[in-house]
C-alpha cells in the first residue's frame with residue numbers, strides 16, 4: 001500500500017500548489033496563534049480552494065475554542081480536523097467530523113491506551129514530545145511504536161521528518177501516512193518548493209523500493 005503524504009503549515013497559494021504538484025494527499029493549515037505557521041479561518045478557507053478533489057484539507061488546532069472549530073467546519077466543509085493538544089475524546093467527537101488525534105511521544109507514553117481512548121479517530125498522529133505542542137523539527141525513538149496494524153486506527157508518523165530520513169522511517173515503522181512541517185522549510189515557517197518536491201519524491205521512492213522487495 002502507498003504511504004499517504006500530509007504536508008503541514010502551509011500559508012501561501014504558491015506553496016499549496018507546490019504540494020499538489022508534488023503529490024500530497026493532504027495539506028495542513030495551522031490554527032494556533034503562537035505558531036509561526038498560524039493562519040486565520042478565512043486564510044485557511046481561501047488556501048483550501050487550491051486543492052483538487054483528491055486532496056484533503058486538514059486544519060490543526062491546539063486546545064481550541066469550540067467556536068473556532070465550528071467556524072472552520074462551516075468555511076471548509078470537507079475539512080479533516082487535527083487535534084494536536086490535550087483535547088479529550090469527548091471534545092474531539094462532538095463535531096461529528098473525521099479527526100486525527102496527535103499523541104506526543106515520551107518513553108512512557110502508552111499508545112495502546114491512547115488507541116483505546118480515541119477509537120473514533122481516523123488516525124493517531126504520533127509526534128515527538130514538545131512543550132510547544134509540535135512543529136519542533138525533532139524526531140523521536142521510533143522503536144517506541146507498536147507493530148504495524150496493532151492500533152485500532154491508522155498510524156501517521158510525524159516529528160522531524162525530512163527527505164533524508166523519511167525513507168528509513170517508512171521502512172522502520174510502516175505507517176499509513178507521514179506528516180511533515182519543518183522538514184520542508186528553508187527557515188522556520190518558510191516553506192521551500194524544492195524541499196516539498198524532494199520530500200514527496202523520497203516517500204514515493206521508499207514505496208517503490210518496498211514494492212520491489214528492496
Ligand SMILES: O=C(O)c1ccccc1N[C@@H]1O[C@H](COP(=O)(O)O)[C@@H](O)[C@H]1O
Pocket residue numbers: 008009028030032035036037060062084125127132133134135136137138158159160161179180181182183
Ligand atoms: O507547526 C506548528 O507550528 C505546530 C504547532 C503546534 C502543534 C503542532 C504543530 N505542527 C505539527 O507538528 C508535527 C511535527 O512537525 P515537524 O515536522 O517536526 O515540524 C506536524 O504534525 C506538524 O504539522
